[in-house]
Structure formats: structure tokens, C-alpha cells
Amino acid sequence: MNPLLNHPFTYVAKTIGDDFVTTSKYYCGVQAPNGKIYCPPASAAKVLEIDPSTDNWQVVGSDYGTGTFKWVGGVLAPNGKVYFTPGVAQQYLELDPATGVTTLVGSTYVGNYKWFGGVLAPNGIIYSAPYYSTRVMRLDPSTLTTSLVGQTFSAGQALFFNGVLANNGKVYFCPYSATRILELDPTTDTTAYVGDVLGGGAGRYASCTLALNGKIYFTPSKADRVLMFDPATGTTTLIGNSFGTSVHKWYSSALAPNGKIYCMPLNATRILEIDPVNNTTKLVGMSFTGSDKFTGTVGASNGALYGVPNNHLKLCKLSGVIGLDYTASFRQIPVPLSGLATSDYNKYFNKN
Template sequence: MMDHIRQRQTTAAAAMMIVRRMFLVVLFVLLAVALALSDGGEVVVLMEDENGAMHINTSDPVHEPVFVNGVDVAQLFETVQMQASMLHQQRSVNQALRAQNEAFEAALCRRFQPTVNSIPGVGTGNSDWVGGVAASNGLIYGIPYNSASVLIIDPSATTAAAPTTTTATPTTAATPTTTATTVVDTTTINSLKSGGAKWAGGVLAHNNLIYGFPHDAEAVLIIDPSTNTVDTTTLGGIIDGGGKWISGVAASNGLIYGIPWNSPSILLVDPAANVVDTTTLFLSDANFAKWYGGAQAHNGLIFCIPRNAESVLIIDPATNATDTTTIAELPGSAAWQGGVLAENGLIYGIPFTATSVLIVHPTTNATDTTSIAGLPNGNNKWRGGVLTHNGKIIGIPRRATSVLVIDPTANTTDTTTLPVPTGTQKWYDGVLAHNGLLYGIPWLVQDLLLLPRILRSIPDEVVEMMRRRVVFVFEEFFKSLSTEVHTESARINLFIGDNAGKMQVEGLAYHTPNETPHDVMQESVWCNTHAHRRKAAKDNAPM
């Protein structure tokens, strides 16, 4: 009965549409005839074509313009053409500025050579911390694995001494290094149990608290950066031991997802309700060291990078559904460890034993292991990755003798610019500070790794010179257009708001007012200089 009624309604609606169109056609014809008879043969024709588009034509478009809601259509078209010409000229200006920026960059790179720095004596070299988190107060908190203390780093207090060079040996080249000093605190939060592989990795939640994932511990570690206190009881009741989780993602829905390392389930933490769940998101994979690191893509899904697993773990925070079959048939065998969401929307897996970077396309669920390949052979090369402010991805050395630099735009890598000393298990993941410095968290070394700003901090005089040049070019550009564009407004808009006093063009950025322009660390420039390539050693340790 209802279907019959719907069919009659559909038929009636179609009939009404036909009547309306016939009425419009008749109306347009009558109007055209009336205009022709009343205006000496000058005709305005309104017609509908076969695609349903309406056309309005006059017999003399130059002297008889068409107005739509008071807007002259012909003049509007001329304006659009003029704006298109302006955009074309602006592209030419941008290309010229880009070439000048590249020249400035080359000159600055010759002046400021990049160096790898270290802060000695931070840890004991006994697997002290695993990963760290940059808190909203500007400090970095290292998650205690065997250490009884939370590592607290103050990036704003970092300075560097004069560069030195290590002595070359028959098997290794000389390595330029710099010893840095900074405020490193291992006493403020030092009441935790020593040893025990307690926690590993952490995330900053929407409530500005840091949550450390229980590796062997029975509870989630909660760090309050505002008070420098910890809580190891509220989110407890978790099975002891087992190397359960070691990384995770703070999702946009406010929940935290602990990525399974040895655990058969995903750790689900609700910071708002102070609830922890280890049973809802259960997986059948009983492998060890399954996934490490992940990222929430622009489509809202979380993609976890496989280490020993042979598939990418996909988590849908909207439904808490999991998927380990869509992106499968990967090699496993500790191929990658850590993943980073790049600015282009793709996710990049950091090579651990693999000789290529894993690229995951979240929109198509495709993977790519050939575009960025040809990396050195060897096990345990890099562990964990960090996205820098200029869009490059940094791989933290575990056993590799250089920092891995991935350029997602060019699909290239650099393993020579930033060499590091040899060693088997040096740092465990890294953290990008708010001021652009990047820190590698000590694992089986005592030194804290400190990398220069990837954003190229430039001295004041260079900033002012480039800013004047940009203002001049834009003023000349607008003058050449003969339009009513106010160049003063254009000049002011280039340097207001968050960009006041600095300029950012093509990955270049300049120090903020509260930074000392001539500090050694702040004048570090990310240049394409070449150091000696090192051979990565082999290590089959599970972590």
C-alpha cells in the first residue's frame, strides 16, 4: 500500500516538473517576442538548453549589458580575467623569491655548519627511559623504564660549547660533535621503584596530563606537569609483567590507545572518566613486539606501524573497530619501528632492519616500500621518528651511526649530514621541543642526544634584509597591476599576528624574540654538507 502511494507521488511530482518547464519555455518565448516588437528589433533572448542551463543573450552586448542582481556580468568577467592575470604574475614573483631564498640558504649553510650535540651524564646507561613527551609548559618528560626518576628536560636553558671532533680510527671517520649544557632534572620526580621495566612511551592528553604506557607495571603512569607529581594507582588493576605496551596515540576523541607490543589487546584509556580497559579491543595476534608507534590520519583512523607483525593495525576511534587484514602481507621481522604522519597526509614507517621507508596511504590503504629505498643494510638502525617544523622526519639512531632525515616532499633520505658516535643501543625515540630543538632519549648510553633546529634559525640582520626585500618586491608587484590595491596594507599583512617580527618562506624560519640570536645552538643550520658514511653493525636484540 505504501509503495503504491509513493509511486503515485513520484509520478505526480514528475508531471509537475514537466508543466513548470513548459510554462517557463512559453514565458521566455513570449517575453522575447514582446521585447523584439517593442524595441525596434533589439532582442533579449532567454532560453534553456538541453542540459537545463538558462542563457540570457542581447543583440548588442557592448551597449546592452546583462545585469544579475545589479551586477554587470561582462564587467565581472573582465574582473575575473584581471585577477587571473594577477595570480599569474604573483606566481612569477613567488618563483623569484624562492630562488633568492635558496641563494640565501646556501650562503648561510656555508657560514653555519650543523653539528650533533650531546648532554653528558644524564642517565646511567641501564635502559633508563623509553621515549618522552613535550608538555604544554615547555618541558620534556622522559618516561621511566628502569629509572626511579622521571627525566625532565628544560629546552629553553640549552646552550652549547665550542665544537670538537672525535679522533678517526681505521674503521670510523672523525665525527664533529658539540657538548651542550642544559637543565636536566632527575631529582624532582624520583620516588618511583628502580628497575622493573615499568613504563615505556607516553602521550599528552587533552587535559594536559601525560600518560605513560605500562610495560611491566600494573598501572598507567600519570604525570602532572603543572605540579611535577605522579600517580601510579588511579588507572591500575592491570596484569603485571609481560611487556604489554610501549607506545600509543592520543586520539581526537579524547581517548588514548595503547598499541600492543606483547599484549594481545589494545590498551584503552579514558582520561576524562579515569577508566582503563584492556579487554574490549582484543586481538588474536599472539606475536611479540608486534607494533610500535602510530598516527591518526586525516580520515580519523589510527594506523600502527608493524615491527614483527605482518600487517598494519588500523583502529577506528569512532567505532573502536580494529582491522589487521586490509594492509597485510608485510615482512614483519623487525622491519620498521615507529611511524610519523607527514604534512602530505601520508604515514612514514622508520626503518629498523628494513632498507626502505614504509609509506602508508591512509586514503587508499596502500603501502609503498620502493619510493624511499636503498638505505644501508643492518639491524636496529633507527628507532622512532619525529616530525620537525619544516616538514622533514627525523629517525632516531639506535645502532646507526647517523641521524636519518626523510624528506616526504622529495621522497629522499639523508644519512650523512648528522653523524653520531658508534654504539649498539644508544637512544630510544625522540621528542621535538617547542623551540625547535630535538632530543634523543638515553637508553643504553648516559648522554642525551641533542640535534640542531631543523628550521634554520637565522641571525637578525639576515631576517631584516630578507624582509625588506620581500616588502619591496610586493610593492613593485602591486604597482605594476594598475589596480586599487593598497600596498601599505599588503606590507602590513605580511608581518602581523603570529608572524610579527619573523618570516617563514619555503621551510625557512627565524628565531623568536625571546631567543638569543647568536647562541651557538640557535645559529645551527640544516645544510646539505657531507660527512663520512658509516657502516651500521648487526644486532638482533628484540628491542
């Protein structure tokens, strides 16, 4: 029997913090050891810092101007620093949460929309998903060196978007316009397609999250249903309700304390809830108007989930989830961080 059935849930979704004044501001985010959330500047000029203790924000680091899609997605590394993935920018952006200082690191790469999102592997290496780029990017935070790994794809295909580390130690990248999931083996730096061939055209899925059952759930952007992938068997299954094939419905996802996955709305009007226990989906929380609202869903150590604003003028906070807390130990961050195994970083920090 599912123990959650005996525990009611109350969802409180609200907008918080001071207003923003620009659009296409930030893309995704990551929690740092200081408990704050950091979001890379897409069209914004500086890194966004969200403080869950006050539910407000400020900007930190150097000014990088207002070009579009400069950095997309972030990863916390074992050195305590955050690394933002270069979209249109030519290098990774390193942020030191202890000082708020940002630095450009790694080799220079030209081109637009190169990589979207990154994943920390058990070997301490960050791997970034090829969007328009022809190969996966590899960043070693200990040496700040970068290289391209895995098979070669055709350029400019909008192939993969974000990724996640599975319990088998392999990285899986979300198929945006690709027809299959991409698997990366960090022990060999090789890639391979896995799972079934997917239909539905370009822009299928834009985010993925590892559930407590070890399966990966992919957030529907243009696809009409959630995609479940089992790394143990290599099989994919469509689950839950159909939400139609309009584009950019949801672009991000994160695991909540109740063991469910939540996706902040981009063009959809409400938050999507994915229940991995029953493989069901539903819409929760308040309704939002407008387009391109939130591009990130990030879990904080206070148990709430925060929506990172793209065009929306405020932050979004989902809280008040009442019931069994399956992830409490994930939010009690060990001190000092030097004692935390590299393979545990995603459990505590890189959960979105």
C-alpha cells in the same frame, strides 16, 4: 617546484647536558604545555624532565625502582597531564607537569611488554599499541578508566610498536613483528589490518610520524627502507635508500620545522632524515658510537629535536636547521589550553 631547494640546511647534532650513570634508562618522550619534555622510566627509577631552555635535565616524581621496560612512550592528554604506557608496569603512570607529581592510574594488568606507545584520538581517548598483549588498550583520561578494545591477537608476538593519528581521524599502529599496519577507528573502537603484507621478518618498524602531506612514514628497525603509508588510499610504498637489515637501527621519529622527519640512532651511527616532499632519505649530523643509544626523538617549541637516552650517557640535540619553517604555528601553543580542541593536541604536542 620544491621551495626547499632554494634554502640551504645546516645540521648541528651534538650531545648536551649532564652525564647519566645508568643504561636502558628512558623510552620515548612528550612535550608538555610548560615547554619541557618528559620521558617515562624504562629501567630508570623516576621520570626524566628535559628543559630545552637550558639543555639540561632532572628527574621528577616518585621512585619506581629499577625494573626493566616499566613504561614505554607517553601522551599528553587534554587535561594537561602526561600518561605513560605500561610495558612491564601494571598500570598507566600519570604525570602532572605543573607539580612533578606522578600517580599510578587505571586497572591493573599483569604480564611483560604488554603495550608500547600510545596515541591521543579526537575523542580524547588514549590508545596503546599491543606488543605482547592480545588487544589494544584504551585509557579515558577524564575518568582514568581502562579497557581492552578491538580484535584479539595471539599473546607474546611483539606485534605493534607506537602509533600515530592520521588526518582521517583514525589511529595507525606501527608493525614491529606484525606483517601489516593496524588501523583503529576511535568512533567504534574496532581494528583492522590495512596496507600490503610486509616481508622482512620480525622487528620491521619501530616508529611512525605523520608528515605535512598527510602520509605516514615508518622508521626502519630491521627493515632496510622507510615505509610510506597513504591513509587516503590504504597503500604502502618503500622509499629512499636501503640501509641493510641489521636490527634496531632507528627506534623513534619526529617532525621538524622544515617539514622533514628525523630519527635518532639506536644502533645506527647517524641520524636518519626522511624528506616527504621527494620521498628520499639520507644520514645527517655527527656519528655516534655504541649500541642502544637513543630511544626517543622529541620536538621542542624552540624548533630543536631531542634524542632521549637509552644507553647513551648524554642527551642528543639536533638544531640549526636553516630554511623554510613549515611548523611555526604548531609551536606557538594557544593559551589557555582549555580552548584547544582535542584533535589539535597531537599537532602541538604529540608529534613524535
